[in-house]
Structure formats: C-alpha cells, structure tokens
Amino acid sequence: MPATDRTIGIDLGLTHFAVLSDGEKIGSPRFLRRAEKKLKKTHKELSRKQKGSRNRAKARLKVARAHAEVADARREFHHQLSTKLISENQGIAVEDLSVAGLARTRLAKSVHDAGRSQFVAMLEYKAERYGRTLVKIGRFEPTSQTCHACGTVDGPKPLDVREWTCAACGTVHDRDINAALNVKTAAGLAASACGAPVRPGAIPAQREEAGSHGFPTGNRAA
Template sequence: MQLRYNVRLYPSPPQRQALARAFGCARTVYNDGLRARQQARAHGLPYVSDADLSKQVITAAKTTPERAWLGEVSAVVLQQALADLNTAFRNFFASVSGRRKGPKIAAPRFRSKRDSRQAIRFTKNACFSITAGGRLRLPKIGDVDVRWSRDLPSEPSSVTVVKDASGRYFASFVVQTSDEPLPETASEVGIDLGLAHFAVLSDGRKIDNPRFLRRAERRLKKAQQALSRKAKGSANRKKAVVKVARAHAKVADARRDFAHKLSTQIIRENQAVYVEDLCVKGLARTRLAKSVHDAGWGRFTAMLAYKAARYGRALVKIDRWFPSSKKCGACGVVAESMPLDVRTWTCACGAVHNRDVNAAINILAAGRAERLNAYGGSVRPAA
C-alpha cells in the first residue's frame, strides 16, 4: 500500500527564494503546455503528444531568451509539472468519454502565482535524499531542515514540496508500506454520523461534535475584518492575508488531528466497522452546509477505509437510502416519516428508541447481513 507521510520544512531565506523560483518555473511550464494544446485545438491541428510537448515547452524553450531562466531549476521539476498536465488531460478525456466513474472532471485550467497552494515534485531521478543529519537534500535548493514527527517506514519514491496559504512549507513523501494486521477481535460496531453528535456508535457511545470552525468563528471574524480595512496592494494587507490563512490552517489541522485519532481508535477496537455511505456533496448544498463541512465526514470515512485495509479490518458502507433512523431495531417496522426534530420515538411494538443509537444499531445489523451474504461461499451450491 502506498501512503503519504507529511513533515514540516523550515527552509532558510535563500532556500525560500530557490523554492519560489522552482514554483514559478514549474507553473510556467504547466501553463505553456496548456496554452500550446489549446492553440493547437483552436487552429484545428492534431493533439500535441506528450513527447512533442516536452520538446516544445522545455527543451526548445530553454534556448530562447524569454525562457532561458528555466535552466536555473532542476529539470525533474519541470518534467513533473508537465506530467501533471498530461495526467489532468487524460482524466478529463476519460471523464468526458465515460470511462472514468464518479463526478465529472473539468478541463485543466491555468495556474496562478496567487493560488493558495504552490507545489513541486521530485522523483528518484532528481536524486533527492535524506542526509545523515536528518535534512532533506533537494537539487539546486540545498539541505532543508525537517521537523520529523515519525520515521519513514521505507525509502520514499518521490517527495512533493508544498507551500500553503499561511506560508508554511511541507514535504509529502510517497512510501510503500506493508500491511500490519492487528490481532483479531470479536467486536464489531455500527456508526451513525451526525451533527448533534459527530458519531453515535451501536454500543451506545456518543462522540461529541468538536465544531472546530464554529469555535473559531470569532477569531476568524476579527482577522477578516482587519483584512477588509487594509488598502489593496499594501504590505499590511499581505500580512493580514497570511493572518487569516493561519487562522483557517489551525482549524483544518485540529479537524484532521481529531479524525486521525478517532479513526485509529475505532479501527483498533473493532474487527469490522459499518458506516453509512453519506452523500456529503449533496448535503453541502443545503442550509446545513457550514456544519456539514465543519464536521468533515468525508475525510473521516476515507481514513477509516485506508486504515482498515492496512490493519486487516473490514469496512462496509451501507446504502445511503437505507432507512436506518426510521426502522425499529426491535421489530423491524419502518415508520412512514421521521422529521429531523424527532430525537426520541416510540414504535408500535412498545420499544422506545433514541434516534441516533437506533440508527447505529440498524447500520450494524445491515452491515453484518451485507458482509455475510454469500461471503466466501460459492455462487452455485453443490448438488
């Protein structure tokens, strides 16, 4: 399994200048390649192949006075920027033709130096390495200080250097990891995700919703108001922009940390995890959009998926149309309607249900049935 390990970088001022130069060169090559293909299409010419595009926007461009400064950065950075463009075009064509499942992918767009995220990628061809002192050695940039939070499980195949909106630098290593199955346990759990509580488990436990964005709204509002009062183009406005970005970064970091800790705990404690396959994108179009985004259900379920695969656990997603809240966990009768303001209800059989706990119990039962339905058996039984 391939995983990404992110660590914080602390480049020196000269190294920041070299990274900014590399960001700009990679962005220029990407935009030149996109422009060349758009112009070829506008003039009715054939699609420019990957090899011809590389010769045009990198090899030939370096010999011109307008693009001679492309030689100041590693050639691998430029090639990887062009590889990203080629991947974007292939994904777009596959989405348009229907070969790629899922939501439609838009055509590649031009990159801007004002984008909140700038990134360059180094592969093994670039000869990046980790020195004996724990620094990250990058070609034509130097040895960059790294804050190691954990050791890499194997030698990385590539590293992506990222600068976020708040001015922080990160190194994202791609490493190959082996599965680490945990000791088997008989415990299984169903999870009902919500807003009143982030998660309600089938054993009755309720995980409070931390509401990181709601708690930070006052601080964010002050930072945004200070930004609105700064003159456009001034140095103080640039400082205020960074201050707003740092406030949002703190919220995102806290949400990510919460999702990591909770998903790891659930995977370690249970052999099988059952969760509802929510349409987060659809819920984000409702009046609850801010609360839905603040909860971060999509990131949490994605973490459950890859951790279950790595540690030998089972993760089963239940159909989103399954009436988990309206179905009685005792007799199985489905209520005709169940408004959101109804948190406790009584079934005709006399059972009194907490809406969220009952939904988690139903998700657990449905997940077990789905998992055991011809699980490991033959399609046609023997005569």
C-alpha cells in the same frame, strides 16, 4: 493490530459527531463554529488593508494561518477517533451519505465543519492497512425509520423527535442509537470468534441522487 471479535455500526451526525451501535455518543467539536469570531476578525482586518501593500500580505497570511489551525484541529480529532475505532473493532459499518448534496442545504456549514468525508476516508485506509473490514451502506437505507428490534419501518420522523416507540413491538428507541444498530445490521457484519475474519453480507445496490433520504438520522440538525 491484534484481531478482535467486536463490530460496530456508526451513525454520523452533526449535533453528535458520531453515535455508535454500542450506545456511545461522541460529541461534535465544531472547530469552525468555535473559531468563527477569530476568523471574522482576521478577515475584517484583511479587508481594511490597502491592496498590494505589505500589511495586506501579512493580513492574508494571518487569515490563512487561522483557517489552517481549524483544519489541523479537525484532522487531529479525526485521526484519534478513527484509530480508536479501528483498533477496537474488526468490522465497522457507516452510512454512505451524499456530502455534496448536504452541502447545498441550510446545513452546509455544519456539514463542512464536521468533515465527515475526511473521517470516513481515514477509516478506509486504516481498515485496509490493519486488516479490518469497513462497509458503507446505501444512503437510502431507512436507518432512522426502522425498529432494530422487530424490523418494522415506522416512517420518517421530524428532526426534533429524538426518542420514539415502535408501534408494532413497543420498543422505545433512542433515535440515534437505533439508527447505528440498523447501520450495523444493514452492513451484514458478523464475527464467529476472536480472530475470525469479519465478512460483510450482500448489500443491495442503491440508486444515486443528490441529497440524502436518511439524513435525519443521528442528530443531524445544525
């Protein structure tokens, strides 16, 4: 892919699959939730079949196909979006969230539906293949609490607060775009000119624990 001087920060969410630091918001297709009615029907049909019967084997195959359709649709969405981002940007920054921790919360279904680990994995191997830079920032970086304009940490916000005003400088923030800008800043991405290598700055080591302090970032409500 041709070199570019563009860099982008990505805030991965649930209501929106991703919000970019340039202001673009990418909707979450919610493949699993849209297919729930069909999946419930196939599972119900399976439960009614006699164990060991030929009809039960057919019903089990039908269930497997229904789940495969969901997985295939999600994978194709991830492929298309990751390719677009890699082709347009020399440097990409994402937040290193604890998917395993989030999967133990009430948001588990939405977390699995979004398939963020699979998406980030695609970004990683495509960045390596095409000579791009991918930086994952620590999951405890307060991206949703920090004013990207002046750097003031304004404290945690409830999930229903989607817009807030910095008490220090008065800048009005879209919660998710502000978080994406902070992801990009925390990653230290910079490019001097088109074709120049993008070099991430030093990123402080983050302590590890289950869950995600920064989870409210970017429409992460189910």
